[in-house]
Amino acid sequence: MKTRKTDVLIIGSGLSGLMTAELLSSRKNVMIFTKKRVEDSNSYLAQGGIATAMQETDDWYDHFLDTLQAGCFHNESAATRQLVTDGPEMIQKLVELGVQFDRQSNGTYQYGKEGAHNRARILHIGGDSTGKHLIDTVKKRIIEKDLVVEGETAIKLIVKNNRCVGVWSMDEYGNMTATYAQAVVLATGGLSGLYPLNSNASTITGDGLALAYVAGAELTDLEFIQFHPTLLVNEEGKSVGLVTEAIRGEGAVLVDEYGNRLMKHEHPLEDLAPRDVVSRVLYRARMAGNKTFLDIRSINDFQKRFPTVTRLCKENGVSIEKGLILVAPGAHFTMGGVETDVDGRTSIAGLYAVGEVANTGVHGANRLASNSLLEGVVFANRLAHSIRSETDIALISGLEWEGIEILADSPTYEEIHEIMNNHIGIERDEHGLNQALRWFERYIDTTVIHEFPSLGEIKKRNQILVGWLVAGSALQRTESRGSHYRTDHPYQREKWQQRRVKRRKECYESVKSTAGA
Template sequence: MMTVRKADVVIIGSGLAGLMAAEILSVEKNVIIITKSKIQHSNSMMAQGGIAAAFDEDDDWRDHFFDTIVAGGYHNDEEMTKKLVQKGPEMINKLIELGVQFDRDDDGNYSLGKEGAHGRRRILHAGGDATGKELVQRLINRVEKKVTIYEDEMALDLLVQNNKCIGVTTKTLSGDMIQTIAPHTILATGGVGQLYKVTSNCQSLTGDGMAMAYRAGAELVDMEFVQFHPTMLVKNNKGYGLISEAVRGEGARLVTNLGHYIMENVHELKDLAPRDVVAREIHRVNTEEDELLYLDISTIKDFEKRFPSITKICKQAGVQLEEGRIPVAPGAHFIMGGVSTNERGATSINGLYAIGEVSKTGVHGANRLASNSLLEAIVFANELAQEIIKNPKQAEDLMKIPTLLEKRFDLPTKEEIQDIMTKYVGIVRNDKGLEKAKKWFENYLDFIYKNGNYDLSIEQKTICNLMTIGYLITSSALMRNESRGGHYREDKPLSNEQWLQYNVFCSITNKDVYTKAKVPTIMTV
């Protein structure tokens, strides 16, 4: 028997983007939040680094814009990126109004950190290296009094008729099926990190929102661009957690066990180069040289006080911080592509919206700039919420669900999918490996395209979602015959001509140019 619920807005996911939207919408709308685990379980909760914004009076949105598009491989959407960085200070003030306590120095000024590819200090933190936890918990404390929250309930598929989304079908851990009907359905389900063996993402990040949107017919874009964070704490081939880029921002350096500082002659920003550059160099050292890699933290004073969350991770892994180094390796961190949206979060399906990492706003280009993810979450959650408030819609009639087929299938395991993605669709890719991965996924095309027709368990549905997104990333990577940002083809490196285009672009978008004229047009491929 199918249980039916109704609301003005249903939000799928409980990270910062979904909570921010719920906070604003709850003033005027009946809002339901559905999350597949517990409301505290999200990537946002785990975010250590902070939130970037041109908040300091000596900073300028144009500087933030410039850093963002350079890190993004000049693949960013210009207007969306402008909105992101221009709205940043305003949204920081909104968070402060909501009670968020950002860290200050002894003089009472906001403590601003610096991370990779940022030209200046503009990263705000809360609770040291627990910014995400502070923001998310603050919003949870507010919205749990104003919205209805359903935990341990997995979204299976969107309810779509005539290119109009009217809600979502979900399943509880006990197997109960539920339809939630709403004129506004918001995907805030996060990313796809569990496709890979080593990841900074929490266990629930299996690409569910993107897979549902794909099955419903929504447009997905730039799926090939996957960012690998350079510094995951990895010991004895086991990943323990993220070592924030803020650690390198405070002076930590990547070094081998033989004392070789690997970023010294690789990039002008050295250890604070864009994440794709650092991750590839670590990958090269790991595969080509017989040396172990560490993060040298010996120059950072009061490390345990400055980075309490990281200190806890290190102790759990048995790392002796007094030795001044942490073993690290890259791990899947963020996907720049996703469900394509406009500046108000609307997708190609009426009534369906996407915000946060599940969306592709275009602000990250081919490689996200450090600490821009939390900023994207709050900026576009606010834009979407304001749009829904201005344009109310009525709920549609109940949609009949066809009888689901019961059929036995031999599905791969999560570990098998991770093996394929890590080996062939990881930090460094090539045509031969991508073709192998694509053919492997094609063995399961029936499930990739049609699994909505079958009566599946939550575990089976999760595998189907992982296969769907793995197939889309692999296929997209084969289509892009170049290296750019988080998509690196060792058989398609940048040509001399392309590098010349990059250098010319850099020379005409320096700060002197765009402080006097309009922001330049982005070169895209």
């Protein structure tokens, strides 16, 4: 088996991973592993934009409070404050790297508005192709530095004396390599690919969470999985892409097949309510046998303003001529993950996490729209600073391969995804969660050590393990909060809304006082 050495090894090629590499590469030897191509990430697919309070009429504490309210006050306040206050600085850093955000004719930035934001603060690029442009800009710099190893899958972290010292990986031909590093960074994304209807890149199936758990790292809040209300679906009901929330920010509304406004009396913000609220309304409408549509007839120049969604519709035979786009809620974002501090450190020395795989606590129980790309750059910057300031240690190498656990008996991927969808979906209850837990445990109990596993066997083991972890987390939280909705412990919307407003006022006064505003 081959061996390699580097200062910093980053697993994953989304925005957080690429930014971490860019910010470290002038001071450290950096290597990036990605399962397939650099472009295969959720960041690349992100449409809406990146949220930040930069206008004179906006304040960081308003963005802070919107984030807390969307997160049902489950957020880690110190990390959330870091997220929103570092935002403007990181936007400027992106501009210095060559990112060109959309501007008005007078040269000022264009700002969009999305769900649960109290004002327009979303910067975007190319209308609805923000993620693609961000990745393309940073990727160009990374490729020029020859930092990326494509087609390389991390299969096991190398841990010695509670310190991560490297990674065992496998290429597409089954060749294994041990890569030793002073710092290993997980930037692998979330777990939404475990659901049959999802918005994620095909490579995002929770592998980073499984790597961390097997190594002994702490994972938290895995029950909080955000379902985006508007995934584009074809007539067969299959997801074929995402329909950005920015469209509703421009006036589009959700309707059923009879033209009834679905969000009219469901929330004070109606179609711009938090994603957990909107997703449940659409889910119930569809469960009742109704089709759900995004009505875009009020938006002028739709094709020019939203070229990515227009292209997705045309490529998949979805007509936009009548002004109605067939949509459905689907798994979108993982709020929980590998627990970290604000500098990306996990519970294992030498192991860091950033982006969606990490749980800094900034998203709480439900992520605020367009905070994910912001999280990626803000915490990549903090993580890079943390690694730069660490004292170099002697590399440990030459450790022998000890094999890896795989399943002696395994289900199909379709069976795994149906269990997730049926029992750990938009709505859950104790009976269904117990069923899922027992189902996953049946396979986990068959694990055996294999010296030369295939990538398929490892991927299957990881999905079973992550599904089991999510089921267990969801079973333990008996309240309903944000994206985690227990039908056997539901909250009354009116009381919860009053609670949100009260908490917002309390936080507003506290934060303004602290900030001297």
